[in-house]
Amino acid sequence: MAIKNMMIDLIKKLPKAELHLHIEGSLEPELMFRLAKKNNVSIPYKDIEDVRKAYNFTNLQTFLDIYYAGANVLITKDDFYDLTWEYVLKCVENNVVHTEIFFDPQTHTARGVSFETVITGIKEALADAKQKYGITSCIIMCFLRHLSQQAAFATLEEALRFKEDIIGVGLDSSELDNPPSKFTEVFKKAKDEGFKLVAHAGEEGDFSYIYEALDLLAINRIDHGVQSINSAALMQRLKEEQIPLTVCPNSNIALKVFETYQQHNIKALLDYGLNVSINSDDPAYFKGYINQNFINLCEHLPLTQKDIITLVKNSFRSSFIDNDLKEAYLAKVDLALQ
Numbered sequence: 001m002a003i004k005n006m007m008i009d010l011i012k013k014l015p016k017a018e019l020h021l022h023i024e025g026s027l028e029p030e031l032m033f034r035l036a037k038k039n040n041v042s043i044p045y046k047d048i049e050d051v052r053k054a055y056n057f058t059n060l061q062t063f064l065d066i067y068y069a070g071a072n073v074l075i076t077k078d079d080f081y082d083l084t085w086e087y088v089l090k091c092v093e094n095n096v097v098h099t100e101i102f103f104d105p106q107t108h109t110a111r112g113v114s115f116e117t118v119i120t121g122i123k124e125a126l127a128d129a130k131q132k133y134g135i136t137s138c139i140i141m142c143f144l145r146h147l148s149q150q151a152a153f154a155t156l157e158e159a160l161r162f163k164e165d166i167i168g169v170g171l172d173s174s175e176l177d178n179p180p181s182k183f184t185e186v187f188k189k190a191k192d193e194g195f196k197l198v199a200h201a202g203e204e205g206d207f208s209y210i211y212e213a214l215d216l217l218a219i220n221r222i223d224h225g226v227q228s229i230n231s232a233a234l235m236q237r238l239k240e241e242q243i244p245l246t247v248c249p250n251s252n253i254a255l256k257v258f259e260t261y262q263q264h265n266i267k268a269l270l271d272y273g274l275n276v277s278i279n280s281d282d283p284a285y286f287k288g289y290i291n292q293n294f295i296n297l298c299e300h301l302p303l304t305q306k307d308i309i310t311l312v313k314n315s316f317r318s319s320f321i322d323n324d325l326k327e328a329y330l331a332k333v334d335l336a337l338q
């Protein structure tokens with residue numbers, strides 16, 4: 001399907017919010033090489049071409065193995081600053097005016113890099129993004145679900161020192177066999193501490209994982225959630241309650257959640273009336289930032305201009321910003337449409 005220039009223009013000109021972005025997944029190969037050299041960390045690639053060839057995934061786990069190996073090059077506060085700053089520049093390029101980024105503290109603390117090093121680097125880059133470009137942001141820390149709930153409790157404990165910098169907690173990593181129910185108590189504690197709650201659910205795991213995230217973890221948003229299509233009762237509930245699903249099309253294709261863009265169900269979810277948004281997940285690994293996700297979908301699915309506008313407005317509606325800022329951003333979207 002040839003995508004019309006008009007659609008590309010619309011995608012580019014609309015201010016957007018991004019709600020599902022792993023900062024470690026925005027590590028571009030060029031920066032990976034630079035940091036590997038600087039920090040004397042060995043990486044299993046001889047050049048950038050070699051890296052690109054390795055980014056040939058067959059499922060979530062084959063990606064995660066490479067993603068965690070890549071994160072090993074991140075050591076100092078400046079490394080986390082540079083990582084985040086490069087993503088900020090992509091936000092500018094993609095007209096992302098508000099972003100809620102995930103980080104995985106356990107990936108770094110397990111290597112002896114302190115929680116403080118990680119969060120300070122990220123935070124300083126985001127402060128500069130606000131100052132230089134007016135980009136607003138929040139930080140969400142994710143528990144690695146392949147690790148124990150006890151390890152998640154220890155991470156939550158550490159995070160309390162940085163509570164004012166972290167808006168919420170999430171759940172990521174290997175979904176299959178690590179259902180939300182494994183983390184019921186730690187999410188309860190996080191809620192009591194005042195954190196917003198999100199969880200990856202229904203990416204590779206079936207729709208029962210989405211029910212668990214809703215009923216056991218009491219999450220505010222579902223990350224991915226595309227398997228909801230397999231339960232009529234769940235679809236009805238997600239619609240009624242307008243629970244946000246942060247969908248990541250390029251990721252879903254790269255990790256073979258759907259074989260092709262034509263088979264992606266976002267248009268079906270949208271037509272049913274679910275609150276879905278478009279996000280880039282791990283853009284350095286999945287070939288493209290947020291605009292490219294929109295463009296790839298439009299090339300293969302009959303998304304209308306109205307659909308694009310709904311997806312973009314949903315991104316602001318589902319964000320964790322206060323209502324005044326939400327309204328201001330929604331007004332900016334309308335202004336861009338005039």
Ligand code: HPA
Pocket residue numbers: 022025060067172173174175200203251281282
């Ligand atoms: N799913 C689960 N864990 C992740 C992902 C994802 O898409 N990206 C980074 N960690």
Ligand code: ZN
Pocket residue numbers: 020022172200223281
């Ligand atoms: Zn994700």
